[in-house]
Amino acid sequence: xxxxxxxxxxxxxxxxxxxxxxxxxxxxxxxxxxxxxxxxxxxxxxxxxxxxxxxxxxxxxxxxxxxxxxxxxxxxxxxxxxxxxxxxxxxxxxxxxxxxxxxxxxxxxxxxxxxxxxxxxxxxxxxxxxxxxxxxxxxxxxxxxxxxxxx
Amino acid sequence: xxxxxxxxxxxxxxxxxxxxxxxxxxxxxxxxxxxxxxxxxxxxxxxxxxxxxxxxxxxxxxxxxxxxxxxxxxxxxxxxxxxxxxxxxxxxxxxxxxxxxxxxxxxxxxxxxxxxxxxxxxxxxxxxxxxxxxxxxxxxxxxxxxxxxxxxxxxxxxxxxxxxxxxxxxxxxxxxxxxxxxxxxxxxxxxxxxxxxxxxxxxxxxxxxxxxxxxxxxxxxxxxxxxxxxxxxxxxxxxxxxxxxxxxxxxxxxxxxxxxxxxxxxxxxxxxxxxxxxxxxxxxxxxxxxxxxxxxxxxxxxxxxxxxxxxxxxxxxxxxxxxxxxxxxxx
Numbered sequence: 001x002x003x004x005x006x007x008x009x010x011x012x013x014x015x016x017x018x019x020x021x022x023x024x025x026x027x028x029x030x031x032x033x034x035x036x037x038x039x040x041x042x043x044x045x046x047x048x049x050x051x052x053x054x055x056x057x058x059x060x061x062x063x064x065x066x067x068x069x070x071x072x073x074x075x076x077x078x079x080x081x082x083x084x085x086x087x088x089x090x091x092x093x094x095x096x097x098x099x100x101x102x103x104x105x106x107x108x109x110x111x112x113x114x115x116x117x118x119x120x121x122x123x124x125x126x127x128x129x130x131x132x133x134x135x136x137x138x139x140x141x142x143x144x145x146x147x148x149x150x151x
Numbered sequence: 152x153x154x155x156x157x158x159x160x161x162x163x164x165x166x167x168x169x170x171x172x173x174x175x176x177x178x179x180x181x182x183x184x185x186x187x188x189x190x191x192x193x194x195x196x197x198x199x200x201x202x203x204x205x206x207x208x209x210x211x212x213x214x215x216x217x218x219x220x221x222x223x224x225x226x227x228x229x230x231x232x233x234x235x236x237x238x239x240x241x242x243x244x245x246x247x248x249x250x251x252x253x254x255x256x257x258x259x260x261x262x263x264x265x266x267x268x269x270x271x272x273x274x275x276x277x278x279x280x281x282x283x284x285x286x287x288x289x290x291x292x293x294x295x296x297x298x299x300x301x302x303x304x305x306x307x308x309x310x311x312x313x314x315x316x317x318x319x320x321x322x323x324x325x326x327x328x329x330x331x332x333x334x335x336x337x338x339x340x341x342x343x344x345x346x347x348x349x350x351x352x353x354x355x356x357x358x359x360x361x362x363x364x365x366x367x368x369x370x371x372x373x374x375x376x377x378x379x380x381x382x383x384x385x386x387x388x389x390x391x392x393x394x395x396x397x398x399x400x401x402x403x404x405x406x407x408x409x410x411x412x413x414x415x416x417x418x419x420x421x422x423x424x425x426x427x428x429x430x431x432x433x434x435x436x437x438x439x440x441x442x443x444x445x446x447x448x449x450x451x452x453x454x455x456x457x458x459x460x461x462x463x464x465x466x467x468x469x470x471x472x473x474x475x476x477x478x479x480x481x482x
Contacts (some may be wrong), residue, residue, distance in 0.1 A: 007340030007467075013391075014341065014349040017384060019305040026302075076298050085300015092300055101300050109296035112196045126299065 026089055033084065034091030041068055041095075065096060072097035076104040102126040153358075154332040154365040161270040162480065164277075164323035165216025166433035167208050171286065171312030174422075174430070177412045182434040183313075184211060190287055190312055198232065201285035204314045205230070205241040209281050212316035212433070216277070216323065220245055223318070224275040227262035229253040230425055231284050231310075232292060238281070247279075255454030256351075256380050257334070258282040259315065259429040260473035264331035266319045276320060283314025284424030293344070293459060306346040308382045308408060309418035313426030315433035326440040330366070330476035334358035336456065338469040344462050348385020348408075348420055351453040354470035355381060356392035358451060362474045363398060370400050374445040377436070378472070379428035379452030380408030382420035407431040407452075428452035440479045448477045 045064040048055060055063075075081040081101045084092045092098055106125050110118035124131065168183045175186030185207065192200035205228070213220060226245065228238035229252040242249035254261045262280035269275050289310035290297055319328065337357050341350040355378050363369065370376055381389055386406040393400055411422035411431070432450060439445045451474040462468070 010339040010353070011341065014346070014388065017349075017388065018346070019384070021305055076300075079298060082298050082300045086302055088300075089302045098300065101298070105296040105298035105300075108298055109291055126295070 029087055030089050030091030032091070033088035034095060037068075037092065037095045037097055044068065068096055069100040072100035073104040076101045077108060081105075099127055099130065102130075152365055153334070153361050154330060155264070155268065156330050157267050157271045157328060159271045159273075159321055160327045160329065160480070161267045161319045161321060162323060162325040162327050163317045163437060163477075164320045164325040165212045165214070165218070166315070166317035166437045167211030167215055168315045168430040168434040169204050169208050169211070169283075169313065170426070170430055173286075173416065174311050174313050174411070174426075177416065178410055179431060179435050182438060183430060184215075184434065187312070190285070197285055197287035197291075198236065201230070201232070201237045201283065201288050201312075201314075202240050204285065204312070205237050205281060205283045205316075206244055208283060208314040208316035208433075209241060209245070209279055212279060212281070212318050216318040216320070218277060218318065220247070223247045223277050223279050225250065225266075225269065226279045226281065227252055227266050228279075228281040228316075229258040229262065230282055231255065231289055237283060237285075237288075241281075254471050254473065255456050256284075256423060256425045256428065257452040257454035257471050257473050258425050259379075259432060260331070260450065260452045260475050263317075263319070263328060263475050264333065264473055267328045267331060270319055270321060276322070278319045279316060280319060281314065281316035282425040282429045284310055284312070284426040286310045286312045286424075289424060293457075303419055304345045305419055306343070306348065306382075306384055307419045308347060308380065308421055308423035309412065309416075310424040311411060311422045311427045311430070313424070313430035315426065315429030315431075317433050317437070325480070326437055327478045327480040328475060329478050330362075332358055332362040332365070332474040334361075334472040334474070336469045336471050338467050340467045342462070342465065342467045344457060344468065346384070347380075347423060347455040347457075347468065348382040349388055350455050350457075350468035351470035351472065352381055352385045352388040352392060355379075355385075355389050355451055355453045355472040356396070358472040358474050359389075359393060359449070360396050360398055362449065370398060370403065373403060373447050373449045375436075376400065376404045376449045377428075377431070377451065378404075378406045378408075379454070380411075380421070380423040381406045381453055382408045382423065384420050385453070423455075425452075436477070440477060443479050446479045450475045450477055 110122035230237040266278035337354040408421040
């Protein structure tokens, strides 16, 4: 039998005792690592334009993303990205490199369950919700855009 | 009554502990029988590494008891992986019968208590008890891939890579298993899987309270009261909960999970997993009991009976704790 009152009292007691994450140091580390990743991205973009002056900005952006995604996957495989993530938290999760890490890490983790049931099935187990949210949001925005266009 | 007394005094005549490299660097490092050089233990998968660790613990305990595999009547074992595969798959390497037991991280106590009952009743002579856990297999089953770059919350605990086994018998020398108190499943509605200490503390409090009540003993009747893997926060909560019921735990209280790693090892609230209490019992505790440094111990491993499915469906985490009284014996 669950006793709602005891549970409520216990939960609020526990809540009061929980050690809190130190917000400012975590935010600081998130901020500068996240900023550094963006700076590296901008640097790659500028370098591409410098080496290939005839390339369109659109293509340069695409190449920048590809390079960032590759680098993050490589660092994941080398066992470095999880250490960056432990230090920087959101700073290394939010940029596209974090997305790359969230796909590469289950791909590595589940390779022993086979290519289909392991790698392929589990690959999107963490990034999946992000992709679904993105697609659903774009559908909603598309419908709104369509309705506005009618008037 | 939840407490049983074993009149025939079953003894732990052999024990063995094996841990991973990180655990070997912790405060108990020098007490363990074997420290693995890597978490992979030379195996293809971490599940196979866990099994190899398990098998080494069982074989080591039998050898340390001065027995052979043929002398063992029964193996009682359990672990954290789905369908307790580490225990069951380990058992196929042996010629003796096997019973799988599960009460999450309280499994060491459940197997010891069950073994003691079977021996006390005269059904078996030598019973092996074992349990273990592995950081990498537990992470993938309960949490995230190892290489995912996320942060751990301050209440989280680190699943230990460790296994422990022992052999119970009426013949031979060793610490006596004199009593056992089986615990009730207690759930105070904690749903946060990153706060297992808080989920398990009420069950530990209930089992310890019931044990003291039924035996008429006080906490000071024990040289050590040792819970399993409540961790720093869970241990503090347990002290509070028992104080609320009129039982004051003194400096003779400790928690394996809380002191399993050193501060520098950055494990937040400490260690968790079946292997924590199993490896501490089958190394440090048994050695201290044999040396008569401790005369009587209350050993209370704690288990969080959670499953990823139930958690995702919003269920709270039930806790369970069984208690065992160990005595140095031999007066």
